[in-house]
Amino acid sequence: xxxxxxxxxxxxxxxxxxxxxxxxxxxxxxxxxxxxxxxxxxxxxxxxxxxxxxxxxxxxxxxxxxxxxxxxxxxxxxxxxxxxxxxxxxxxxxxxxxxxxxxxxxxxxxxxxxxxxxxxxxxxxxxxxxxxxxxxxxxxxxxxxxxxxxxxxxxxxxxxxxxxxxxxxxxxxxxxxxxxxxxxxxxxxxxxxxxxxxxxxxxxxxxxxxxxxxxxxxxxxxxxxxxxxxxxxxxxxxxxxxxxxxxxxxxxxxxxxxxxxxxxxxxxxxxxxxxxxxxxxxxxxxxxxxxxxxxxxxxxxxxxxxxxxxxxxxxxxxxxxxxxxxxxxxxxxxxxxxxxxxxxxxxxxxxxxxxxxxxxxxxxxxxxxxxxxxxxxxxxxxxxxxxxxxxxxxxxxxxxxxxxxxxxxxxxxxxx
Amino acid sequence: xxxxxxxxxxxxxxxxxxxxxxxxxxxxxxxxxxxxxxxxxxxxxxxxxxxxxxxxxxxxxxxxxxxxxxxxxxxxxxxxxxxxxxxxxxxxxxxxxxxxxxxxxxxxxxxxxxxxxxxxxxxxxxxxxxxxxxxxxxxxxxxxxxxxxxxxxxxxxxxxxxxxxxxxxxxxxxxxxxxxxxxxxxxxxxxxxxxxxxxxxxxxxxxxxxxxxxxxxxxxxxxxxxxxxxxxxxxxxxxxxxxxxxxxxxxxxxxxxxxxxxxxxxxxxxxxxxx
Numbered sequence: 001x002x003x004x005x006x007x008x009x010x011x012x013x014x015x016x017x018x019x020x021x022x023x024x025x026x027x028x029x030x031x032x033x034x035x036x037x038x039x040x041x042x043x044x045x046x047x048x049x050x051x052x053x054x055x056x057x058x059x060x061x062x063x064x065x066x067x068x069x070x071x072x073x074x075x076x077x078x079x080x081x082x083x084x085x086x087x088x089x090x091x092x093x094x095x096x097x098x099x100x101x102x103x104x105x106x107x108x109x110x111x112x113x114x115x116x117x118x119x120x121x122x123x124x125x126x127x128x129x130x131x132x133x134x135x136x137x138x139x140x141x142x143x144x145x146x147x148x149x150x151x152x153x154x155x156x157x158x159x160x161x162x163x164x165x166x167x168x169x170x171x172x173x174x175x176x177x178x179x180x181x182x183x184x185x186x187x188x189x190x191x192x193x194x195x196x197x198x199x200x201x202x203x204x205x206x207x208x209x210x211x212x213x214x215x216x217x218x219x220x221x222x223x224x225x226x227x228x229x230x231x232x233x234x235x236x237x238x239x240x241x242x243x244x245x246x247x248x249x250x251x252x253x254x255x256x257x258x259x260x261x262x263x264x265x266x267x268x269x270x271x272x273x274x275x276x277x278x279x280x281x282x283x284x285x286x287x288x289x290x291x292x293x294x295x296x297x298x299x300x301x302x303x304x305x306x307x308x309x310x311x312x313x314x315x316x317x318x319x320x321x322x323x324x325x326x327x328x329x330x331x332x333x334x335x336x337x338x339x340x341x342x343x344x345x346x347x348x349x350x351x352x353x354x355x356x357x358x359x360x361x362x363x364x365x366x367x368x369x370x371x372x373x374x375x376x377x378x379x380x381x382x383x384x385x386x387x388x389x390x391x392x393x394x395x396x397x398x399x400x401x402x403x404x405x406x407x408x409x410x411x412x413x414x415x416x
Numbered sequence: 417x418x419x420x421x422x423x424x425x426x427x428x429x430x431x432x433x434x435x436x437x438x439x440x441x442x443x444x445x446x447x448x449x450x451x452x453x454x455x456x457x458x459x460x461x462x463x464x465x466x467x468x469x470x471x472x473x474x475x476x477x478x479x480x481x482x483x484x485x486x487x488x489x490x491x492x493x494x495x496x497x498x499x500x501x502x503x504x505x506x507x508x509x510x511x512x513x514x515x516x517x518x519x520x521x522x523x524x525x526x527x528x529x530x531x532x533x534x535x536x537x538x539x540x541x542x543x544x545x546x547x548x549x550x551x552x553x554x555x556x557x558x559x560x561x562x563x564x565x566x567x568x569x570x571x572x573x574x575x576x577x578x579x580x581x582x583x584x585x586x587x588x589x590x591x592x593x594x595x596x597x598x599x600x601x602x603x604x605x606x607x608x609x610x611x612x613x614x615x616x617x618x619x620x621x622x623x624x625x626x627x628x629x630x631x632x633x634x635x636x637x638x639x640x641x642x643x644x645x646x647x648x649x650x651x652x653x654x655x656x657x658x659x660x661x662x663x664x665x666x667x668x669x670x671x672x673x674x675x676x677x678x679x680x681x682x683x684x685x686x687x688x689x690x691x
Binding site for chain 1: 469470471472473474475477478481485488493494495518519520521522523524525545546547548550551568569570571572573574575578582593596597598601
């Protein structure tokens with residue numbers, strides 16, 4: 001597994017015999033990616049969480065409770081909506097939105113926090129910490145903590161605190177303490193560093209709810225499993241509506257939890273094409289972007305091996321995206337693996353293209369998408385044009401855009 | 417025998433405890449760093465841990481994290497850090513140097529290239545905070561082939577079974593993290609550390625050095641009763657706070673002098689144990 005002679009890069013070939021459900025392997029690896037790269041103090045907590053999760057993974061009662069919460073508290077299943085007006089206008093493939101924006105708290109993030117909160121409860125820990133970029137994971141965590149009566153601390157980059165004021169206020173209303181992280185680039189990666197530091201210090205009493213499919217094993221596994229509900233529903237809904245599987249799936253990729261959530265159930269359906277859309281910011285060529293799969297290299301950050309944006313000395317590069325939720329220099333290890341085996345095609349949209357997608361969907365469908373989701377939308381609009389009206393695309397509408405109005409107004413020079 | 421092993425043999429023969437200061441390579445300026453290393457030796461360092469600056473030091477508290485930011489701002493890369501060690505080696509062929517850092521810079525440079533650089537620069541030990549034994553493949557053996565020890569951490573959360581497992585990979589010395597938390601944390605429970613160190617001693621012949629939370633002669637002596645050595649980082653590094661690679665040489669010299677005063681205090685406290 002770990003032959004340091006050649007840490008392989010993206011030179012693996014297309015392998016249609018891969019059973020995607022067997023990843024991660026027993027040691028938490030997705031091919032060369034994933035694993036558990038943390039300081040010794042956290043090892044026991046991760047092993048404990050792994051043991052607990054492998055137990056509950058087999059326990060129908062656990063999943064029953066999880067699904068009850070999803071139905072009665074979150075409002076699932078979310079609809080699969082046919083964006084007919086948009087599709088007609090393009091004249092290409094039919095576009096369907098998986099409406100994760102209709103979940104309680106406004107994004108897919110809550111699927112994972114509900115699941116991990118159950119794990120926290122079972123582990124007997126009374127203090128919850130989380131990191132957040134755009135604030136959606138922070139809001140979802142603060143919400144669940146309020147519901148369960150747990151202490152909650154949310155780490156957020158100081159720049160993100162500034163551009164996501166409304167979500168910061170929501171978290172505070174919910175009783176969470178929001179800590180603005182001033183170090184480094186003052187965005188999501190620094191929030192994650194600070195959450196790790198807190199966890200190391202308070203590991204006996206604290207459960208760390210990681211918000212994306214990154215971090216040390218078993219987080220990429222369990223977050224994926226909790227988000228897989230998106231694809232399970234979407235698959236059934238699409239079959240019901242059209243009698244066939246979709247031709248393509250499109251989702252934005254920062255850490256990549258909404259994308260894995262949509263993709264996972266379809267991975268072994270090799271006729272379904274998948275596109276993960278990274279934030280190319282001002283354009284890959286400018287260096288101001290958040291696209292480690294397109295322009296990164298394999299390295300180790302935040303407990304896992306994956307594609308990263310790093311310089312020749314291995315220092316992590318600063319990222320840029322108009323969307324705080326995509327402003328992260330790494331990506332979940334399963335995405336890195338899916339890139340290497342060429343199961344998913346990773347593409348990009350710039351800030352400008354995302355804004356175009358944002359306005360198109362708002363005006364044509366009456367849905368204001370999150371800037372994260374707007375990246376997926378923007379790519380789907382381009383993709384649909386290359387397809388026929390008999391074909392279909394499912395786009396993950398991962399979250400709603402209320403939180404981003406401030407960023408959109410700023411980008412467009414609008415004052416109220 | 418590696419330089420670390422022979423240093424511990426000598427110390428044992430003299431009934432002395434190892435004093436191991438930690439400083440960040442290139443902090444506060446690349447130019448002042450080699451002098452700092454020589455100064456530390458003059459003021460009682462038996463070995464030195466040299467931090468490799470990393471942009472995302474997850475296990476470090478604010479004092480060491482800021483030291484890393486200063487070093488990076490002054491342009492200290494992993495290659496330059498190793499060049500500084502090499503320069504130190506020109507005048508000091510006996511004091512072991514242990515690199516302490518994070519995996520990503522090593523991974524990006526490449527393991528083989530990194531090991532070659534370490535060998536060429538006279539590095540004696542490598543401690544990678546986020547590289548546990550299970551992920552380290554044949555790194556330990558390949559370092560050993562160049563007489564370089566791979567140091568691993570044990571912590572208060574390490575369970576006995578895992579401890580046994582980790583120790584099969586250890587070389588040089590065992591770095592026992594005295595508390596749950598990041599570097600520079602407070603609340604050191606000396607008695608608990610003593611118990612742990614004694615439990616570890618039952619299972620290994622390797623020297624055990626304790627770090628995190630040692631801030632003065634008193635705490636060094638308290639830990640030194642049980643351990644074979646103490647590692648002191650944040651308490652030294654904090655003297656550089658507010659400085660940078662553009663600071664006046666006099667200001668850097670004053671900060672270095674304060675570090676040496678601290679070193680003298682630590683050395684005396686440890687030597688009093690064997691008196």
